[in-house]
Amino acid sequence: MKIVFPELNKNPIAKEASQEFSDIEFLPADNLEQATTLLKNGDADSMVSGLDYSSRDVLLACKNHLPLKSAFFSSCFICEKENQVLALADGGVIKTPNENQLYTIVEDTANSFTSFTGQQPIIAMLSYSTNGSGGKNPDLAKIHFVIDKIRENHPDWLIDGEMQLDAAIDPTVSAKKFPTSVVKGNANVLITPDLNSGNILYKSLERFGGYTVAGPIIQGFKMPLADLSRGSTVKDTSLTIKVIRSLS
Numbered sequence: 001m002k003i004v005f006p007e008l009n010k011n012p013i014a015k016e017a018s019q020e021f022s023d024i025e026f027l028p029a030d031n032l033e034q035a036t037t038l039l040k041n042g043d044a045d046s047m048v049s050g051l052d053y054s055s056r057d058v059l060l061a062c063k064n065h066l067p068l069k070s071a072f073f074s075s076c077f078i079c080e081k082e083n084q085v086l087a088l089a090d091g092g093v094i095k096t097p098n099e100n101q102l103y104t105i106v107e108d109t110a111n112s113f114t115s116f117t118g119q120q121p122i123i124a125m126l127s128y129s130t131n132g133s134g135g136k137n138p139d140l141a142k143i144h145f146v147i148d149k150i151r152e153n154h155p156d157w158l159i160d161g162e163m164q165l166d167a168a169i170d171p172t173v174s175a176k177k178f179p180t181s182v183v184k185g186n187a188n189v190l191i192t193p194d195l196n197s198g199n200i201l202y203k204s205l206e207r208f209g210g211y212t213v214a215g216p217i218i219q220g221f222k223m224p225l226a227d228l229s230r231g232s233t234v235k236d237t238s239l240t241i242k243v244i245r246s247l248s
Helices: 012-018 032-040 055-065 099-117 138-153 165-169 171-177 195-207 234-247
Strands: 002-004 025-027 046-049 074-081 084-089 122-126 158-163 189-191 212-219 225-227
Touching: 002 032, 002 234, 012 234, 032 046, 032 055, 046 234, 055 212, 055 225, 074 099, 074 195, 074 234, 084 099, 084 195, 099 122, 099 138, 099 189, 099 212, 099 234, 122 138, 122 165, 138 158, 158 165, 165 171, 165 189, 195 212, 212 234, 225 234
Parallel strands: 002 025, 002 046, 046 225, 084 189, 122 158, 122 189
Antiparallel strands: 074 084, 074 212, 212 225
C-alpha cells in the first residue's frame, strides 16, 4: 500500500516512524493540497499528516478535496497501553454533535476499533450521569436515541449508557452503579458527548495514563486519513500508521 506523508522529508519523526514499515511505500508531498491530489487521483491509498500542520488545515484540505463515504466526517483516537486498546471519539472534529452526527461517530468508531483489533466493540456512551442518575435533559435523550438506533442496526454490538467513566471501565463500579448494563465495566469504545470532553479525555489518557495514542484518525472519508497532533512522538506516529494500515 501507499501512504502519502507530507512531512516525510521535512520532519525527523515522520522519517523515523516510516522506516519501521517495510511493507508500506511512503510518498512525500510539498503541501496538503498536493497530498490530497495524490489521494484523489489514486496515486496513494491513504494519508498521515499533521506533524507540521494544524488540525484546521488538515481537516479543511480533506473536506475541500476528498469524497465522503459516511453522512459526516468525525475522528477517533486509538489508545494503546500494554495489551489494552481503547477507541475514543470524538475528540478532534465535531464540537457538539446532534443525534445523527453522534450516531455516525459511534458507528464509524466501532468499525475502526474492530478493523484494528479484530475484537467486538463494547461501547460506553459517556456522561456526567449513570443510568438516569442525572435526571432528564436533551443531552441524555440524544444518547438514548443513538443507543436505540445502534441496537436496531447492529444487534451484535454491545452498547449502553448513559454512564460515567468509572462505570464504563471498572466492573466493580459498574456492578454498583449500573448492574443491568451489558457493558459491565468492560468498555473498549468510549464515546464522549462533545469535543471538549473528548479532547480532554484523550490527552489525559496520554499524559497521565501512559497510553500511546494514534490519531486523530479521520473517519467518514472514502480513504483512511490521520491528523497527527503536532506534539506526537515517534511511538504515536508508528501506532497511527499501524491503524491506518489496518483500515486500508
